[in-house]
Amino acid sequence: MNILEKIRSGITYVDGGAGTLLQSWGLEAGVSPETWNISDPDKIKKMHRLYLEAGANIITACTFGANRLKFDNLEEIIVAAIKNAKEACEGFEDAYVALDIGPTGKMLEPLGDLPFEEAVSVFAETVKIGAKAGADLILIETMNDSYETKAAVLAAKENCSLPVFVTNAYSDNGKLMTGADAAAMVAMLEGLGVDALGMNCSMGPRQMLEIASETAKYASVPIIVNPNAGLPKVIDGKSVFDVDAEEFSDIMCDIVRAGATVIGGCCGTTPEYIRKTVEKTKNLPFSLPEKKNRTLISSYTHAVEIGQDPVIIGERINPTGKKLFKEALRNNDLNYILNEGISQNKKGVSVLDVNVGLPEIDEKAMLTKVVTSLQSICDLPLQIDTVDYNAMEAAMRLYNGKPLINSVNGKSESMAAVFPLIKKYGGCVIAVTLDENGIPDTASGRVEIAEKIIAEAAKYGIGKNEIIVDPLAMAVSSDMNSANVTLEAVRILNSKGIRTSLGVSNISFGLPSRADVNAVFYTMAMQCGLDCAIINPHSEEMMKAWHGFMALTGRDANCCDYIEFASDKTPKETKAVSAVDSLGSAIVRGLGDAANALACEALKTVSPLEIIDKMIIPALNTVGKGFEEKTVYLPQLLMSAEAAGRAFDAVKAAIPAGESKKGKIVIATVKGDIHDIGKNIVRTLLENYGYDVIDLGRDVPPEAVVDAVRESGAPLVGLSALMTTTVPAMEETIKLLRKEVPECKVTVGGAVMTEEYAEMIGADNFSPDAMNTVRYAEKIF
Amino acid sequence: MTEIISAKAHEIEIRQSAIEEYLGYFGAKADPATLDIIDECKKEFLGCVDYKACICRVECCEENGRLCLEFMQTESKSLAGNLRNCKTAFVLAATTGAAVQRLIAKNALISPLRGMVTDAIGSAAIEAFCDYINRSLGDTDYLRPRFSPGYGDLSLECQQLLLDRLEAKKLIGLALTDGGMLTPVKSVTAIVGLSEEKNKCRNPKGCMVCNRVNCPYS
Known part of the structure; x- marks a missing residue:
């Protein structure tokens, strides 16, 4: 049987910690175990065999760190590793070789400097070689960043047809280092279509038991648990793990009872740990996780479940009817857009809708920029809202989690475009009840379209739980029955176990005092079972309706949230x-x-x-x-x-066009430098002295600075660098500026910068502080 | 073997005076409006900080004028001076976590002042966490002042060796960018010598702020 049949037929065992054995056989600290695949294949094979003899079914080829960032002879290492593992399996039944993929060792953007697509490409290279060499499955493991995990999974799915198993390294607070909890990881990974998921490394079985139980609440695919042999501690001057094989295997029984069906070990677990675990767990009752049918979307920290409490989706990141927002899009003013996200977050929304469509802008570029920027500062799940399918795919790919997609409708063309994306990247999708024949006048007509969409989604393997139906709120001013029809549709859909959403404010179109009508309609819809709504959280009336509903339906213990909401209205200043x-x-x-x-x-x-x-x-x-x-x-x-x-x-707003600014200044933190506090301070001061500041951000290549100067005609550039290691990048930028735009002046600043340094690298001025930059600008303009 | 140390937000006392110093108030009293903002940002900071460190003990010795620390050799005279007469040293990497980096970025977007204040809190916090780690290493009288890559003539490049030795990316999610920056920001790598003699240096901030050319204690 193949590995997928195997994990569905009974408890499946994974090997233990390779490093522990290899070190006891002479692998020195600082030497990569992967190199032994070539230099000492017999020991590698012996290690695999010991685990197989102990009862392991899956052995992980010695390729944990095998990627092109670490090894020049990547192919040689991976081919040797798979060969060693396969040879070790000879004579064993039900033995499978996993291509083992660990983290790249770099941090992905925006926390670090490795671009997402580069990470995908690094993993892809490893996957291609490993699959060709004959691995039976891909095991992506010890990942403590959700984004890097996604990059690895995409690389695996796009470059081979092998089953993909994923285990994450959780910290003692039950989260990955970059913030995701178990629910968020299950949502994202199942969305991406992995075959089994779970956890490994970083803690012992006792600490993992709780995370395994939490994972079991959400997971519908088999759960993998590969703990360390406890936590490291010092005994008689020697560092050892604090759980022995006996205790380890006892707790592994509890882990199986908690729902794990693929189990093994990680650091410190010798074959003895695996042997005892097999002995004690092999006769325990086996049952695969049930299909949960929960409607989950996620960010890089947490999941939001739709179908429990009514979920608020903030609608403000959308240019429709907003002059300033449109201007921000045209001017590439990301700060304005991001602040819309932050302010809605403060108002208590659970999801942010992101719509940046304007006919005159490149929507794909803007949507990906806004999505990636939002997810660097705001931990709310996002609703990707576009009718441009290329933009939709690009944003889904770069999204760090499982997004909500707005939207699909009953037209064949729409479903054919959206469902493949949902299948590949994961996501819940808002299904709008219209099709080639328009919007039905009746509730039953709209429900019919909803069911058609759900049936079509099923053909792609997308469950009903991933579809959230929007039965459309239409202006009551033009059809007095429209609210009744919509509410009736919500009621019917709810009774059929179908999730619902509404763009609430359409109902009041054409009426005065729209907020009042919206709030009443919103309350009525929630009473009919509405699961989520796209609303303006800055509308006091809407938030009152939501908080009141929560309190009145027993969802707000002791009305605490309502009381806090009602008392937080005094302007501070x-x-x-x-x-x-x-x-x-x-x-x-x-x-x-x-x-x-x-x-x-x-x-x-x-x-x-x-x-x-x-x-x-x-x-x-x-x-x-x-x-x-x-x-x-x-x-x-x-x-x-x-x-x-x-x-x-x-x-x-009152300044006539063309008279607004004193002049243009380009500012940037140089390439390789990710610190921008100082640069931001300078920007604020310059802007408030009336200058038009073109802020290129941080980690800016010299060419981008030159391009911005050329495009804007700015006569002054401000460059910032925090560390000695990035001063050369500053020098390089100045050299290029001198060559390409010699008339432009350059002022430099940053923690390590001095008058002498500034002179040495050819700057025109050294700014020890932000005011000095203003004074220098006053001289130039 | 590398040991992981973590601490809850309330276990680390972030000195108010340190925050104010990072904001430029050397000795002066911060104004009430700034104090209010520090308070607000500190609350947010405490809600998301995730103190984690990994630490291991290595042997150190001097061979042919080079300092050898198991995982690296260096010609740094500053570090050799700091570790003189130490047979062992602790190597550590510590971070305030990814959420802090995001919080600083978010607050800087809302207002550069809030960004700067949160950044200052982060700097004060990682220092306080390192002091906390120092205290957990045993009798601080025998510990040399903390020494980080970048101080004196110890190159920043050796940070990667430290991080690799500690498996810092795997254990606490701490990595280096190509530009040599620690990420998440508000993180520290350091070496702390363990001496057999009592440490006579009383400069509480250690070598990095001490300007003495000929240190009498090394």
């Missing part, structure tokens, strides 16, 4: 605002709300440019001077700059 009387003094004191209000007031009688020149800049100068004289400190300077920013927000 009220007292301080009443104490300032001029815009200048609000800026000097760093009071943003007051500065904004006073600027609005001033606009009634003073021209916008006069406000900037006579009120904002002089106030900033007062604080700046204080900073230079060391009577004001950096936080206060920034507070004032941010207050000035709030004043600017008010004034900006």
Whole structure:
């Protein structure tokens, strides 16, 4: 039988820790075990055989660290490793060779600097060689980052047809190092179509028992548990693992009872551990996990279940009807868009809808940029909302988790485009009840389309639980029966166990006081069993409806959340605002709300440019001077700059086009450097002195800086580097700027930068602090 | 064998004065508005910090003017001075976790001031965690001041050797970028010498901030 039949027929055993045995046979610390595949194949084969004799069915070829980032002779190593493992299996029944894939050793973007697609390509190379060499399955293991896990799984699925098993290394808090809990990992991995999943390494069986039980609540595929031989501790001056084979195998019985059916060991587990585990567990009752049918989406930290409490999906990342948002998209102003995400998160939404479609922009590029940027700062699952299927696929691929997709509908063309993507990348999808014949007028008509979509999804192997039906809220102002039809459809779908969602605010289109109508309709829909809704969380009425519903339906213990929600409405700055009387003094004191209000007031009688020149800049100068004289400190300077920013927000709208800015400045943290706090401070100050700052971000290659200068015609560039190791990149950037755009001036700053350094690498100016950059800019423009 | 040390947020006391120093208030009192922001950011920080370190003990000796530490050899005079007369040393890598890096990025987006304050809290926190680890290593009187790659003439390049020796990526999720930066940010790698004699140096911050050319204690 093949390995998939094997794991479905009974408890299957994996080998133990290779390193432990090999070290006892002379493998020195610092030497890669993979090299022994070539230099000492007999010992490798002996190790495999010892585990097979102990009862292991799956042996992991010695390829854990075999990737092109670590080895030049990758093919030679992998081919030898698989050959050794296969030869070791000769004479054993039910023995399978796993191509073992561990982490790359690098951290993926955005936490580190390894791009996602490069990680996929690194793993792909290993997979191709291993599959060709004859491995029976791929075992992706010891992964403590969900994103790297996804890269490895995609590489495996795209480059071979072997079964894919995945085990993650959880920390003692039940999460991966980068934050994902067991539910999030199950959601993502099952979405990607792995054949078995679970955990290995980093802790002993006792600590793993709890995570195994948690995994069993969500998993529908077989669960793998390969613990260490306990935790390391020092006994008589020697480091040892603290669980012996007897205790290990006892706890493995509990782990089987908790739902694991593929079990083995990791660091410190010698063949003796596996032998005892096999002996004690082989006669335990065997049962595979049941199909859970839960509707789960996930981020890189947690899963959100749809079908329990009503889930709020924040709708604000969407340009429809929003002038500023459209402007932000056209100007590539990611900060504005990301802040929309952060502010909705604060309001308590569980999912963020992301729609960045505008006819004049490259939606695929923008959607992937927004999705990857959002997932570097915000841990909410995302709803990828687009009608551009290329953009949809690109965003799903780069998404760190299992996304919600908006949307599919009953048209053949839509289903043929969306379902293959759901099948490949995983995801739940909003199914809109319209098809080639339009939107049915009746609830039963809409339910019929929903069932058609669910049936079609099943052909792709996509379960009913992954489909969330939107029976469409239509304007009640144009059809007095529309709300009744929609609510009836929600009721019927709910009774059939089909998940539902609504874009609630459509209902009030054309009516006055829309928020009131929306809130009542939302409450009615929740009462009919609505599972999730796309709403504006900044609408007080909608949030009141949701919090009230939660409290009234027994979902809010002691009404605690409601009480907190109801009491959190006092504006913070009220007292301080009443104490300032001029815009200048609000800026000097760093009071943003007051500065904004006073600027609005001033606009009634003073021209916008006069406000900037006579009120904002002089106030900033007062604080700046204080900073230079060391009577004001950096936080206060920034507070004032941010207050000035709030004043600017008010004034900006009133400035005639073309008169807004003093001039353009390009700023960047240089290639190889991922620290940008200093650069961001400089940006804030420059912007509030009226400059148009083109911020290229961090880790910026020299060519990108040159391109930005060329494109914008900026006469000044500010470069930042935090570490000595990245100063050469700064020098390289300056050299390229000198060559390509010699007229452009360059000022440099950063923790390691000095006057001498700056001169040495050819900068025009050294900025020891942010104010100096402003002063230098004043000289240039 | 590498040992993992973790600590709960409340177990590590982040000194307020250290945060203020990182914000530029050397000796001066921070203003009330800044103090409020520090408080708010600290609450968020404590909600997501995940202190983890891995540590191992290595033998050290000097051979032909080179310092040998089992997993690496170096000609660094600064480190040799720091480890003089030490037969063993602890090698450690410590981090405040991935969520801290995300929090700093998020707060910097909301406002550069909040970003800077969170960054300062992170710096103060990783120092405090390293001090906590130091105390767990035994009698601190016999420990040499913590020494990190990048101090004196010890090159930053040796960080990769330290991380590899400790299996830091696997055990605590700590790695290096191609530019030699530790990621997640707010992480530290260091070597702590274990001396047979009492450490007479009383500079609480150790070698990295000490400007003495001829250290009388090494």
